[in-house]
Amino acid sequence: MHRPRMASAMDWTAKRPHLIRALEPGAALYYSYVVAAVRERDLPLEVALLPIVESTLNPYAVSPSGATGLWQLMPATAAQYGVEMDWWYDGRRDPVDSTRAALDYLQYLHEFFDGDWLLALAAYNCGEGCVAKAQRKARSTSYWDLKLPTETSKYVPRILALAEVMRDPGRYGWELPAIDMEPAFALADIDDQVDVGKVAQLASLPDDEMFRLNPGLNRRATPPNGPHRLLIPAASAPTFSEVLQNYPRGPERWVQHSVKQGDTLGAIAARYHTTSDSIRANNSLKGNLIRTGQQLLVPVSAAGTLPSNPILARSQNYAHRPTTTYRVSAGDSLWTISRRFNTSVGKIVATNGLDRAKPLRIGQKIKVPGTTLAAKRPTQYQVKSGDSLWAIANQFKVSVADLARWNDIEPAQVLKPGVRLKIDI
Numbered sequence: 001m002h003r004p005r006m007a008s009a010m011d012w013t014a015k016r017p018h019l020i021r022a023l024e025p026g027a028a029l030y031y032s033y034v035v036a037a038v039r040e041r042d043l044p045l046e047v048a049l050l051p052i053v054e055s056t057l058n059p060y061a062v063s064p065s066g067a068t069g070l071w072q073l074m075p076a077t078a079a080q081y082g083v084e085m086d087w088w089y090d091g092r093r094d095p096v097d098s099t100r101a102a103l104d105y106l107q108y109l110h111e112f113f114d115g116d117w118l119l120a121l122a123a124y125n126c127g128e129g130c131v132a133k134a135q136r137k138a139r140s141t142s143y144w145d146l147k148l149p150t151e152t153s154k155y156v157p158r159i160l161a162l163a164e165v166m167r168d169p170g171r172y173g174w175e176l177p178a179i180d181m182e183p184a185f186a187l188a189d190i191d192d193q194v195d196v197g198k199v200a201q202l203a204s205l206p207d208d209e210m211f212r213l214n215p216g217l218n219r220r221a222t223p224p225n226g227p228h229r230l231l232i233p234a235a236s237a238p239t240f241s242e243v244l245q246n247y248p249r250g251p252e253r254w255v256q257h258s259v260k261q262g263d264t265l266g267a268i269a270a271r272y273h274t275t276s277d278s279i280r281a282n283n284s285l286k287g288n289l290i291r292t293g294q295q296l297l298v299p300v301s302a303a304g305t306l307p308s309n310p311i312l313a314r315s316q317n318y319a320h321r322p323t324t325t326y327r328v329s330a331g332d333s334l335w336t337i338s339r340r341f342n343t344s345v346g347k348i349v350a351t352n353g354l355d356r357a358k359p360l361r362i363g364q365k366i367k368v369p370g371t372t373l374a375a376k377r378p379t380q381y382q383v384k385s386g387d388s389l390w391a392i393a394n395q396f397k398v399s400v401a402d403l404a405r406w407n408d409i410e411p412a413q414v415l416k417p418g419v420r421l422k423i424d425i
Contacts, residue, residue: 014172030059109123131148186231190222388415406421
């Protein structure tokens with residue numbers, strides 16, 4: 001059964017050399033890190049190809065279902081594996097945090113399916129319950145015997161096909177770029193909040209370079225409460241401590257909040273874009289109990305009013321725009337244009353009726369499809385016996401942090417049956 005599926009996957013992969021362009025110099029910022037992390041855990045190197053298939057190594061990629069980042073993690077999976085997601089930061093886009101979480105999840109799936117990597121990879125795409133159900137129906141534990149969703153049935157063979165093409169690119173008419181496996185970035189520890197734009201200026205680096213290395217940031221600054229880490233260009237590592245020493249330190253900013261009836265520590269923290277831990281520490285609170293009329297000192301951003309991460313803002317703008325007409329410039333390719341507009345090569349080809357094999361012409365006008373998303377509409381959910389925030393967040397494909405913020409409750413709060421929760425979907 002597997003031969004026709006692999007033949008189809010080989011044909012599909014061989015016709016998509018844009019996949020390998022994610023490894024070209026300047027694009028492959030994260031690949032050497034992913035490979036090193038896979039090797040450190042002694043996992044098959046095919047696992048390092050998942051971010052190419054999932055996102056073409058674009059940490060800002062977002063799927064229609066809301067999966068995000070290099071590894072296209074859903075909020076529930078990310079939260080389950082300890083990835084932070086809040087107003088300041090989305091670790092699904094961070095190459096370090098997302099890689100750790102994705103590999104933890106894959107190792108769990110590998111163990112769940114008794115050491116079968118094909119089943120683990122399939123479950124990464126559709127979930128372990130989906131694969132286990134297919135096993136029961138087929139009365140088989142072999143991946144090749146299972147009737148899986150169409151996308152999943154293609155997913156594993158395409159990963160295997162990409163591995164085969166990379167082993168012998170010339171046979172399939174590909175020219176594999178020289179892949180630099182030296183680390184592209186280093187980790188720098190910082191104690192306080194910093195404006196990443198200012199750090200880039202002090203280090204004589206373009207803003208975009210710092211935000212390509214730190215895609216997990218939602219704002220131009222790190223969160224207000226440290227310690228944190230920044231990813232910095234490997235070449236800048238020897239002098240970066242001096243850059244941080246020269247960073248201008250501003251005075252800590254505080255607001256005094258008078259606790260009102262119905263306030264919770266989590267709701268106050270969300271309002272001021274800080275954390276419950278920080279409020280507790282700065283007010284000598286041992287738990288979450290606060291009383292009406294109590295005065296709290298709440299630390300707020302020392303960086304003032306912060307705009308969004310500029311690359312994130314651009315990608316979100318493109319993602320919400322209708323079809324755009326684009327004039328091809330020198331050096332453009334279908335792949336580079338798809339990356340710029342946060343869409344896919346397939347969508348551009350289909351929209352314009354293009355032949356993938358023919359190069360684009362300078363000055364050629366093409367239509368780049370966006371995704372015009374409907375406005376979010378709040379819905380109500382009535383809590384049932386046994387429900388938890390995590391289970392409800394997983395059901396609606398939202399984060400626990402967002403669910404808590406929308407309803408002014410603590411993420412760890414026990415829910416009472418009958419309570420109605422607001423869910424923005």
